[in-house]
Amino acid sequence: xxxxxxxxxxxxxxxxxxxxxxxxxxxxxxxxxxxxxxxxxxxxxxxxxxxxxxxxxxxxxxxxxxxxxxxxxxxxxxxxxxxxxxxxxxxxxxxxxxxxxxxxxxxxxxxxxxxxxxxxxxxxxxxxxxxxxxxxxxxxxxxxxxxxxxxxxxxxxxxxxxxxxxxxxxxxxxxxxxxxxxxxxxxxxxxxxxxxxxxxxxxxxxxxxxxxxxxxxxxx
Amino acid sequence: xxxxxxxxxxxxxxxxxxxxxxxxxxxxxxxxxxxxxxxxxxxxxxxxxxxxxxxxxxxxxxxxxxxxxxxxxxxxxxxxxxxxxxxxxxxxxxxxxxxxxxxxxxxxxxxxxxxxxxxxxxxxxxxxxxxxxxxxxxxxxxxxxxxxxxxxxxxxxxxxxxxxxxxxxxxxxxxxxxxxxxxxxxxxxxxxxxxxxxxxxxxxxxxxxxxxxxxxxxxxxxxxxxxxxxxxxxxxxxxxxxxxxxxxxxxxxxxxxxxxxxxxxxxxxxxxxxxxxxxxxxxxxxxxxxxxxxxxxxxxxxxxxxxxxxxxxxxxxxxxxxxxxxxxxxxxxxxxxxxxxxxxxxx
Ligand code: SF4
Ligand code: SF4
Numbered sequence: 001x002x003x004x005x006x007x008x009x010x011x012x013x014x015x016x017x018x019x020x021x022x023x024x025x026x027x028x029x030x031x032x033x034x035x036x037x038x039x040x041x042x043x044x045x046x047x048x049x050x051x052x053x054x055x056x057x058x059x060x061x062x063x064x065x066x067x068x069x070x071x072x073x074x075x076x077x078x079x080x081x082x083x084x085x086x087x088x089x090x091x092x093x094x095x096x097x098x099x100x101x102x103x104x105x106x107x108x109x110x111x112x113x114x115x116x117x118x119x120x121x122x123x124x125x126x127x128x129x130x131x132x133x134x135x136x137x138x139x140x141x142x143x144x145x146x147x148x149x150x151x152x153x154x155x156x157x158x159x160x161x162x163x164x165x166x167x168x169x170x171x172x173x174x175x176x177x178x179x180x181x182x183x184x185x186x187x188x189x190x191x192x193x194x195x196x197x198x199x200x201x202x203x204x205x206x207x208x209x210x211x212x213x214x215x216x217x218x219x220x
Numbered sequence: 221x222x223x224x225x226x227x228x229x230x231x232x233x234x235x236x237x238x239x240x241x242x243x244x245x246x247x248x249x250x251x252x253x254x255x256x257x258x259x260x261x262x263x264x265x266x267x268x269x270x271x272x273x274x275x276x277x278x279x280x281x282x283x284x285x286x287x288x289x290x291x292x293x294x295x296x297x298x299x300x301x302x303x304x305x306x307x308x309x310x311x312x313x314x315x316x317x318x319x320x321x322x323x324x325x326x327x328x329x330x331x332x333x334x335x336x337x338x339x340x341x342x343x344x345x346x347x348x349x350x351x352x353x354x355x356x357x358x359x360x361x362x363x364x365x366x367x368x369x370x371x372x373x374x375x376x377x378x379x380x381x382x383x384x385x386x387x388x389x390x391x392x393x394x395x396x397x398x399x400x401x402x403x404x405x406x407x408x409x410x411x412x413x414x415x416x417x418x419x420x421x422x423x424x425x426x427x428x429x430x431x432x433x434x435x436x437x438x439x440x441x442x443x444x445x446x447x448x449x450x451x452x453x454x455x456x457x458x459x460x461x462x463x464x465x466x467x468x469x470x471x472x473x474x475x476x477x478x479x480x481x482x483x484x485x486x487x488x489x490x491x492x493x494x495x496x497x498x499x500x501x502x503x504x505x506x507x508x509x510x511x512x513x514x515x516x517x518x519x520x521x522x523x524x525x526x527x528x529x530x531x532x533x534x535x536x537x538x539x540x541x542x543x544x545x546x547x548x549x550x551x552x553x554x555x556x557x558x559x560x561x562x563x564x565x566x567x
Pocket of ligand 2: 100101102103104105106116120121122123124125126127128136152154155
């Protein structure tokens, strides 16, 4: 499997600074492996998850000839049919959540990670409204002051396993994905890999601009 | 009546003004501590950190809604309320006064319209008790407060709002709207504080919003005769007025400008990053400016309390004067036409 690459899984091409995380929806088989590995790694409570698999158009067939090519179907504005999309925080270049957070609790770090600073978060949930991918979660919603005044409690989301990446490991979800549906690497690496696999990007231009910023052109 | 422009409000109105002021100040302090958390870090800490501040903001928000509902109900169910409402509706004179004021500023006419000549030593039969500016303040603040309350309630629960409108854009639009309105309202309130705190005749606080109309004598003087003048010539300018009003005026302007710039530059909220001109961290100048703005609000809060202290002193004084004699002076005002306390309006 490995081609002399130190990295453990094929989906993880590089880690650390400038590494991005992005799904290959063609490869995702909705097995839930990423959800489990994330929960196990970070002790995510029972009713919470930092990554979830959104199943779109369940049970439907794609437009003719596109059944195994959801990404292509989307590019041609055709129905992609049933598609499983691993949804998590994509650590956007133009993160709308960072833009709206009134307390600067959300920050875009130099190394490309989008981080929540727990002690500053007031649970206003503005990030929830701003994020197009449903990444922000509010596990403490019913606790303490949050419960009394109806705020959201501290925001929680995928960290792209920054701590693991710091020591050269890939994010837990990507490492454990049986089909390498979660890609980690530079925008260029991710785009090349998608091309090799003949998979499309699934997200529309607006979303791609949010996630990759100027690097979105890599995916044209 | 002398019309030194005090004693326009009923007891309920003056009480309402104080409660509303207190509630709105708390909303401002918490809202701005959240919004300008870099510049006002000390405020955030004082009010119990991130979660304490939201708790206070939401609780006082409910207080605001309660006050607004109470006020609207009062206007509808009481005949005084209804007649007062009729009185603050804009009339042709107000439009004329407004137009003439613009011409006056441009130098096209020699004097201001009678309906705009408040505070200038005229008597009640010469100028109306309420100018278009006063009416404008009432309407602008009422509309702003109502919109702030509605948008605040709508964004209280983001999940609720998104479920209602099915779009994240709608949710963000309300957030942005609430924030922008807060900035605009703050500028208005700062100006309101300056305007009524630094008035040369009434400095350091214009008491008309604190001392109810029923307690203010119809005119100053010992006899029952209607005096020839308003008595304004007997007032003397406080020696500190010039300095204090200059400093306070400068602080008000710097505060207003800084809050405006700050809300554009402070990383997007309430002006989203896409619209923001600059973005990025705020500077020391902005920090100083925004803090000055908060000082202006603080002074407003103190003045508002001081106004209430003045009313209590005034009450005691009336009490003492009433004891030896039952002279008309200082007693309950004689209302003509059996319509007591009808000028229930604000300026
Ligand atoms: S907008 Fe959503 S996906 Fe993008 S960085 Fe923020 S939380 Fe993550
Ligand atoms: S919930 Fe927390 S992280 Fe999200 S926008 Fe509000 S303060 Fe920022």
